[in-house]
Amino acid sequence: MSGPSILQERTALRLAAAALIAGTTSLAAQTVAVPVGTLLPVPPAVSSPFTLSAINDASTGQGAFLYAGQEVPPIIRVNPGSKIRLVYRNRMSAHSTETCVDGPCTNMSNLHFHGLHVSPNRPQDDVISMMSMPGESLRYTVDVPENQPSGLYWYHTHPHGESYQQALDGMSGAIVVEGIDRYVPEIRSLKEQILILRDVQLTPGDARSETLVEASDVSKEKCGEATGPLERLFTINGVLRPRIGIAAGEKQFWRIVNASPDLYADLTIDGGSMTVVAFDGMPLGYHHPNHPTRQLQHVLLPPAGRVEAIVVGPESPGKASLRSLCVDTGPDGDPNPEFVVADLDETSAAPRTQVSANIRAGHSKPVAVQLSAAMTKQLEGSEPAFTVDFTEDQHGFYINGKKYSPTDGPMTTVSIGDYVHWRVRNDTHEVHPFHIHQVHFLTYSEDGRLIENPEWLDTVNLKPQQTLDLIMDFTDPIIRGMSVFHCHLLKHEDKGMMAKILFQ
Ligand SMILES: [Cu+2]
Numbered sequence: 001m002s003g004p005s006i007l008q009e010r011t012a013l014r015l016a017a018a019a020l021i022a023g024t025t026s027l028a029a030q031t032v033a034v035p036v037g038t039l040l041p042v043p044p045a046v047s048s049p050f051t052l053s054a055i056n057d058a059s060t061g062q063g064a065f066l067y068a069g070q071e072v073p074p075i076i077r078v079n080p081g082s083k084i085r086l087v088y089r090n091r092m093s094a095h096s097t098e099t100c101v102d103g104p105c106t107n108m109s110n111l112h113f114h115g116l117h118v119s120p121n122r123p124q125d126d127v128i129s130m131m132s133m134p135g136e137s138l139r140y141t142v143d144v145p146e147n148q149p150s151g152l153y154w155y156h157t158h159p160h161g162e163s164y165q166q167a168l169d170g171m172s173g174a175i176v177v178e179g180i181d182r183y184v185p186e187i188r189s190l191k192e193q194i195l196i197l198r199d200v201q202l203t204p205g206d207a208r209s210e211t212l213v214e215a216s217d218v219s220k221e222k223c224g225e226a227t228g229p230l231e232r233l234f235t236i237n238g239v240l241r242p243r244i245g246i247a248a249g250e251k252q253f254w255r256i257v258n259a260s261p262d263l264y265a266d267l268t269i270d271g272g273s274m275t276v277v278a279f280d281g282m283p284l285g286y287h288h289p290n291h292p293t294r295q296l297q298h299v300l301l302p303p304a305g306r307v308e309a310i311v312v313g314p315e316s317p318g319k320a321s322l323r324s325l326c327v328d329t330g331p332d333g334d335p336n337p338e339f340v341v342a343d344l345d346e347t348s349a350a351p352r353t354q355v356s357a358n359i360r361a362g363h364s365k366p367v368a369v370q371l372s373a374a375m376t377k378q379l380e381g382s383e384p385a386f387t388v389d390f391t392e393d394q395h396g397f398y399i400n401g402k403k404y405s406p407t408d409g410p411m412t413t414v415s416i417g418d419y420v421h422w423r424v425r426n427d428t429h430e431v432h433p434f435h436i437h438q439v440h441f442l443t444y445s446e447d448g449r450l451i452e453n454p455e456w457l458d459t460v461n462l463k464p465q466q467t468l469d470l471i472m473d474f475t476d477p478i479i480r481g482m483s484v485f486h487c488h489l490l491k492h493e494d495k496g497m498m499a500k501i502l503f504q
Contacts, residue, residue, distance in 0.1 A: 032060050033208075034200045034235060036215050039348050040193065040242040043173070046074035049085035054092050054109045054132075054157070054171065061097040063107070063157075063169035072238070073173030075194060076155065080177060080367075081146040084113070087139055090132040098169075100162045101494045107134050109166065112158035113175065114304060115281045115458045117149075117438055117476055118142050120483035120503070125438060127158035128406070128482055128500070145478060147367045149440070150179035151281035152194075152255040152306045160406055160498065164490035167261040170198045170238075174257055180308065182366040183285035183292045184277050190253040190310065193244060197234045197258045197265055197301075197341070204229035216241055219338040224328025226335045226430075232263055234324065234341050241340055244322065245348035246313035253277075255308045258301040261490035264327040264336050264431070264461075267307070268298035269344070270320040274309035281306060282440055282456045289368050294453065298325060302433035302461040304488040317344040330464035332392075333430035371442070371471070375419065379471050380444060384423035386412050388434065388499075390462065390487060391427045396496045397487065403496030404486070410502035416480060420472045426462035432492065435459040436472070436485035436501070445469035459488050479503050 044067065052074075053066040065073040078084050092107035099105065109132055113125045122130055124142045132138050156172035157163060174194055181187040202209040216233050236242050246252055254274075258265050267274075276294045277283060285292030299307045314320045321343050327336040391398045400411065414420060422441070424434045435458060444454040447467050462468060486498030 032062070032200070034212070034240050035238065036212070036240045037343075038239050038242055039345075040195070040244045040342065041237045041239060043072055043194070043196070043237055044068065044070075044074045045077050047077055048083060049087075050074070051087045051089060053089040056093045056096070056107075063092060063098070063166045063171050065171055065173065066091070073170070075173060076175040078144050078175065078177055080144060080148045080150065080179060082144060084140065084142040084144060084175075087137055088132065089137045090134050092134045094134040098165050100165050101491070102161055105162050105165055108132065108159045108162060109157045109171070110138060110159055111140060111155050112437065113142055113153065113155050115153040115440075116142065116175070116177075117145055117147075117479065119478055119481065120438055121481045127437070127484065131159060144177060148177050149278075149282045149286050149367070150177050150182065151278040151283055152176060152257055152308050153281045154257045154259060154304075154306070156259065160404065161494050164261045164494045167259065167490050168199055168201065168232075170259075172196070172198065172259040174255070176255070177281065180278060180283055183283040184310070187253050187277070187310070190251050192253045192255065195236050195254060195256040195342075197236055197256065197260060198238070199232040199260045199263060200235050200240055201232050202230060212240055216339040216341075219326065221326070221338065223326035223335065223337040224333070225331040226329045226333040227331075228335060230335045230337065232260070233339060234260065234263060234265065236342055241342060243343050243345035243348060245346075246311070246317050246344050247346050248313050248315055248317055250313040252311050252313070253308070254311045255306070256301065257306045258303055260303050262303055262334060264303065264324075264329065265301040265341070266298055266325040266327050267301060267322060267341070268325055269311060269314065269322050271314040272312060272320065273297050274299060274307070274311055276307060276309045278308040279306065279455050280440065280458045285366060286368055287370060287456060289366065300327070300461065302431070302459055302488065303490070304433060304435055304459040305457075313344065313346070317346040320344045330428075330430035332428060332464075371419065376444070376471070379419060379421045380450070380469070382421050384469065385420045386422050388422065388424045388485065389427055390425065390432045390497060392492070392497075397492040399486075399497055399499045402499065404498040408500055410482060411499035413502040413504060414474050416474060416477055416503050418474050420474050422470045422472050423467060424460075424462060424470060425467045426465060429464045431461055431463055431489075432497070433459050433461045433488040434468075434485070435488045437483045438479045440473055442471040443468055444471060474503065
C-alpha cells in the first residue's frame with residue numbers, strides 16, 4: 001500500500017484543525033461542539049425491555065435521549081412477531097430554554113415508531129393520546145407483527161408543536177426489524193453499517209459554524225432557488241464528516257436513515273454505486289421476489305426516508321467520500337447544497353471476511369405480498385378516494401385548507417381491508433414530504449404520468465406544485481383506530497400540516 005496522498009493529508013489536517021476549533025472555541029452563539037472526522041461510532045444495540053429517558057443536556061440545554069448512562073440513542077433490534085417494550089421517562093426540564101412554535105417549549109414528549117405496521121392505540125404507536133409532561137413516564141408495548149417487512153425503521157418524538165425542536169436536537173434512533181437477509185442472502189456475510197443522519201445547527205456569521213461548513217466542503221455552487229443562510233449540516237451517528245472503514249472492493253451492507261427534521265439527503269458515493277435492497281424498511285423483494293435489488297448512482301432521502309443498500313468499496317477508498325448532492329427545495333424552501341457527509345477510509349476497514357453478528361437469522365422464508373396486476377390497473381384507472389392538498393401562507397401550513405388541532409375529529413375515515421387510491425398535491429413553492437403512520441403506499445404516478453419503477457414507501461417527497469398518485473395499503477386488520485398523516489418537515493407539521501385518519 002502506498003503512503004497517504006496529498007489530498008488525504010490535506011483533508012486530515014483540515015479536519016484536525018476543524019475539530020480543534022469546534023471543540024475549544026467558546027462562543028455565545030448556539031452552534032454546539034461536535035466531533036469532526038473521527039471513525040464512525042457504532043451506537044449501542046438494545047433488545048426489550050429497556051428504559052429510555054428524555055433529558056436536557058446539562059451543558060447545552062438541548063433535548064436528548066439518555067440510555068444506559070450515555071446520551072447515545074440505542075438501536076432497537078426486534079424480530080418480526082415479537083414486542084418492543086420500553087419505559088419512556090420524561091426527565092426534561094419543566095422550564096425549557098428552547099423555543100417551539102407557540103413560545104417556550106413545554107417539553108411534553110412521546111414516541112412514534114415510524115413505519116411499523118402496528119396498532120395506533122395505547123400502549124403502542126399512539127401519538128395522539130399518549131403524551132408525557134416533564135416528570136411523567138409512558139410505557140410502550142409494541143407488537144411487531146409476524147409479517148412486518150424486515151428492514152430499517154426509526155423512532156422519534158411526536159409532540160405536536162414541539163416535534164421539530166426535539167428532532168433537531170437529536171431525539172431519535174434506529175429500529176432494525178431483523179430478517180432482511182431472507183430477501184438477499186448475500187447480506188449474511190457482509191459487515192453491517194447503520195448510519196443515522198442528524199443535524200448540527202449552524203449560526204450564520206458564527207466562527208465555529210464557518211469551521212464546520214469548511215470541514216464539510218459545502219459547495220459554493222448555486223443550488224436551486226432557495227435563498228437565505230444555511231442552517232444545518234448532517235452528522236452521522238453524532239460525528240460531522242466521520243470516516244467509514246471499507247476496503248477497496250469490499251462489500252458492506254449500509255442502512256441509512258435521514259432523522260433530520262428538514263434537511264434532505266441525496267446520497268452518492270464517489271466512484272461507486274448502491275445496490276438498493278430496501279426503501280423505508282420495505283425490501284424490494286417483499287413485493288417483487290424476482291427483483292430484490294436495484295442499482296442506483298444516488299438516492300434521495302427526504303426527512304424520515306431510509307435506504308438499505310449493498311455498497312462496494314471503491315478502487316481508492318481514501319480518496320472517496322459519501323456526499324449529499326444539491327437538492328432544489330423550491331423558491332420558498334431552505335438551502336440544501338452539496339456537501340461531504342463522510343469519507344471512506346481503507347486504513348480502518350474491517351476484515352473482508354467478517355460475518356456480521358448483528359443480523360440474526362429471522363425466519364427462513366421471505367414474507368411476500370403481491371398486488372395483482374388487475375387490481376393495480378383498476379386502482380390506477382379510478383378517481384382518487386381522497387385528496388391531500390398541501391398549502392401554506394404567512395399564518396401557517398394546511399392540509400385541505402385546515403390547520404391541525406389536537407382536538408380535531410378525523411379528516412377522513414377508511415374501512416379496513418382495502419387498497420385505496422389517494423392523491424397528494426403540493427400547492428406551494430417548496431418541497432414537502434408526505435408521511436402516513438403505520439402504512440406503506442405505492443407511489444405510482446407523478447403529475448399524471450406512470451412512474452417506471454414505482455416504490456412502496458412510508459414517506460414520499462413532493463416537489464413544488466407536484467401531484468402524486470398513491471395506492472394506500474389499508475388492508476391490515478391490526479391498524480384500527482385514530483392515527484395521523486402529515487408533512488415530515490417537522491416545522492410544517494408543528495404549524496398545522498397534519499390531519500387525523502380513522503381506520504375502522
Ligand atoms: Cu411541509
